[in-house]
Amino acid sequence: MGYINIKKLAEELNLSPASVSRALNDSHEISKETKERVWELAKKLNYEPNPSASNLRSHKSKTIAVIIPQVANSFFSLAINGIEKIARQRDYHVLIYQTHDNSDMEIAFINRLLNGRVDGILISISSSTIDNTPFTELIKNIPIVFFDRMYDEIDAVNITTDDYESSYQATQHLIEAGCQRIAYLFALNNLITGKRRMAGYVNALKDNNILYDEQLIITHIENEDEDYANIKNLLTSEKPDGIISSIEEMALPCYSACKQLNINIPGDIKIISFSNLKTAQLLDPPLSTVTQPAAEIGQKAAEILFKMLDKKHFEPKETIVLRSTIIPRESTR
């Protein structure tokens, strides 16, 4: 038969060249039966894909973008490592963009990416993002996977963790350690992530017949000094015996405030925080944490993005949940 190309395979199989090409790329648009017919014949006839043609057909930038609130956060820096691990295997470059939780910057940047500068996007949305319209459009135009911080209402691939359950367990952990007045440091309140963490706390209190007291809730403000003042005020006026911090950025000011006010951790107050901080075990005292599978979340998100780029099968509306772990240390003993 001479040189075997897609056209010849198509003729033999009575299929269109486009279908043969999709079948060879393991596209989900082609039935399993057809794919097997194509693969069998390709093997039989020693079909070799033309590498330069396959390069032309594939994406050009060999770059993916990771859009996150900030890099100076242990969860995100570990997630990036997970993403880069997968990207390196594919010889892809990873560009990182920080939104600083500013949704205007987020959208402005995404619009610039749509001109082919990157082949795909991994995003953890800004906590100030309320309007999801730009994202419903975006999904139609470029392969995108959401990780950690996502929309509930958009049909997209999401990789996240069990925010409700882990917050419930952290609250339970403090109650078992003897706490009765448990304060909650509330962040990401616009996002489903934040809402689920809050709900876990509220329901654990309820299941243990502890009254919810809104005086014990401090909402995170994007201003370190104000956060610190609010925490100090909580400690002096409300005298909680336990604290759950829903982000690590609020756990550190708790430590500083307790030091300044001569409040002993864990003697006077027990503290647990959502955190992947490497120094958690070296703090004074070592901090109990809800540790998220950050690198695994990044890795999984990247794997699915590459399935999209390869036109392999993926579930377009799937939400994958990877479990967090409670690591008890001295701060809740």
Added chain:
Amino acid sequence: MGYINIKKLAEELNLSPASVSRALNDSHEISKETKERVWELAKKLNYEPNPSASNLRSHKSKTIAVIIPQVANSFFSLAINGIEKIARQRDYHVLIYQTHDNSDMEIAFINRLLNGRVDGILISISSSTIDNTPFTELIKNIPIVFFDRMYDEIDAVNITTDDYESSYQATQHLIEAGCQRIAYLFALNNLITGKRRMAGYVNALKDNNILYDEQLIITHIENEDEDYANIKNLLTSEKPDGIISSIEEMALPCYSACKQLNINIPGDIKIISFSNLKTAQLLDPPLSTVTQPAAEIGQKAAEILFKMLDKKHFEPKETIVLRSTIIPRESTR
């Protein structure tokens, strides 16, 4: 005279339109006297630059790239914040790229940037970079500023800190605290940054008549477990009474190893580290640090990059040195 454009200014002044344009942009290619002649006439005739033309002439991507070893390092995350502060004022986006100290990745990525994807580059070079040829070429093709980690031999703009002096002072600080057997955790040994820090340590010992002992030098390896084993071995076999860590990644394993070996900090051993770690003051005990002006370095580097993009005057071979500060805490008391 009707509408005043560059051509008309040029005619009046008996200059070429290109020279007038450069003068209006405060280019260093034009003499001060000529610029003043141009500015004076432009003011007198109420010359208004055509905004869309000025846009076309300027750079298109409105994006700069920051190339760094890694984001999970407090120095670099603060430096990025400094860079972004300046970029935001100019409505520029900042892309971050991690090399993980791999010079092949560094060069491969830089080559991709040369096609107009970004208007300029801020870079802190990888510690495995030995061959500087790609950079001598690069400087001719795209505006670039080096910060923190740079080449000594290349004529470029560098923003850095006083590595020699601050390492000398850190050593002096330990000697004044009573240390006589001071170990040095050596990193960035390929780079001028690392060499200067080492030299500061060596010379401070010499000036205090303390013999340099190579058994007290541990060289950083890109492998956490090996670093940890080497530090533990140093602590048990050499029994130093002081440690200077030239990077924060090695200070934390020192803390863990001391904990494990029941060595009291600062009672048995005093520790100081180059670090911008936010948690330094919350560690057990609080860690003394050589704190670099990270945000200021980033800011200064970005300011000069924008001068280049604006074709304003800058010193093409200037090295700007911003001072680091020794912050003594409990770990060296």
